[in-house]
Amino acid sequence: MFEEVDAALGEKLTDIIWNGPAEALQLTENAQPALMAVSLASLRALETEAGFSVRRDAAFVAGHSLGEYSALAAAGSLNISDTARLLRIRGLAMQKAVPVGVGAMAALLGLDFEAAVAVANEAAQGQVCQAANDNGGGQVVVSGDKAAVERALEIAKSKGAKRAMLLPVSAPFHCRLMQPAAEVMASALANVTIRQPASPLVANVVASSISDPDEIRRRLIEQVTGTVRWRESITYMASHGVTRFFEIGSGKVLSGLVKRIAEGAVGIAVGGPNDLAAARDALAAMQSA
Template identity: 85%
Template sequence: MTAAFTFPGQGSQALGMGKALAEAFPAARAVFDEVDAALGEKLTSIIWDGPAETLQLTENAQPALMAVSLATLRVLETEAGFSVAKDAAFVAGHSLGEYSALAAAGGLSISDTARLLRTRGLAMQKAVPVGVGAMAALLGLEYETAVAVANEAAQGQVCEAANDNGAGQVVVSGDKAAVERALEIARTKGAKRAMLLPVSAPFHCRLMQPAADAMAEALAGVTIKWPVSPLVSNVLAAPISDPDEIRRRLIEQVTGTVRWRESVAYMASHGVVRFFEIGAGKVLSGLVKRIADGAIGISVGGPGDIAAAKDAIAAVHSG
């Protein structure tokens, strides 16, 4: 198998995502209905009708992106013959996308995943008062240099590498003043661009510890099964399948670095050529091509993408 199924994280959300799929395919509609039922509210009406600022709230964006990913996957299964167990050498997701990946591989039920992501979004938002923390993208610096920038900027506060996205894209996270210092230091170290990100909280740094504690409690109360394909963990950049380890790594992930560059490199080094990005947006497909030589990123998010995905999975089988 030379394919991996990957699932997008926060920032890929867009008003109306998944609507065309739900209108065209009952399998997609059923996923959205299941998520609405699990949350006890019509999240779908926020996803499709807005307002946009309500969808952007972390507590809504996280389960919404998962719903679109799983709805897309169900259509790929029913219309294009996709099978996670047969076709995916690995599953992986960027931050919240790790939960989507687990649900896709049967490690979590869709209902539990929706509730966990609602809890995660609320806990991450509550962990740090608005305006106290910040995140910034440092473009054009290698990961090790970005870590050195963060360490220099901390000065007794928190400033840590949150996302190593590859292709010279590293995001730092922490106390606002420290992150602002990192912008200045990054420019002196040769960053092409360094800019604050429009996020509501400093994700993936140790300021998120209260959210990690909340997720430890929430994850203790759900059943995690062995996924049908191994999950390449954000915090390890290596595959895991044991339910107890998955639970532990999901808790660590709240405060830990999303090691996306290394995760993609790991999968590519183990024979993966085609990376299917399942759900909203095309962020991961763009990154894949820049991280792994010869890798193909295939984004599938709407009815118009299904035929091309079917051809691409056929190429996996024939190759």
């Protein structure tokens, strides 16, 4: 899979991933396919070193925002080449949708989702301000026009938020300002073959499982401007008997959130060689249960 990923990303992006500079890698059109590459390379290591099979071992697949594309590639719904190309298009389209400095995103900590939505609505005042990510554990991200998001920070603090802070992002993702990017993705996805995934996808925008290729295509388009309903997605999977969640790729943030959302659930991050032993033990426990 490493060779497939390299070929899909193209020589220029592969060189940026391995050699930098960091500023180029951090551009969203490069970062999105690069993060997918890390996820799929980690998946291959889990398959070869621990005997993991998406079809056999995963009741569902899911991904947070751009991770939804990695999840679909892992489940065989998208091929790797199309996934890399779509994520590069997605990154470019999202960056171009709103001029730099016009939009912003902010994390509101210590408010539940309904309270954060109320804050966003109060802050909008004729501009765009909406809940972009419902991450769970009292963490909600709002997105929209910069002035409206800055108003949301002050309102959230007055409503009892533990912390409210602007995020260092290049665009206001997952809000109505991204509509131009959604239109670009509709065109791009229309020309891609989407297959039924080996395991159902729990889609960001509906927080329930889907497998129909046409619905997957539609939900990927909606995801550009819609809320990432991560808390509800984890709750949905837990309610269907999932107790072990494998976070495959860069970072361990989602594993931590799982433990805060679903009581008794275990989050297992697989992003490097040192993670494989724990993943192997967790898989053995699953298969012997």
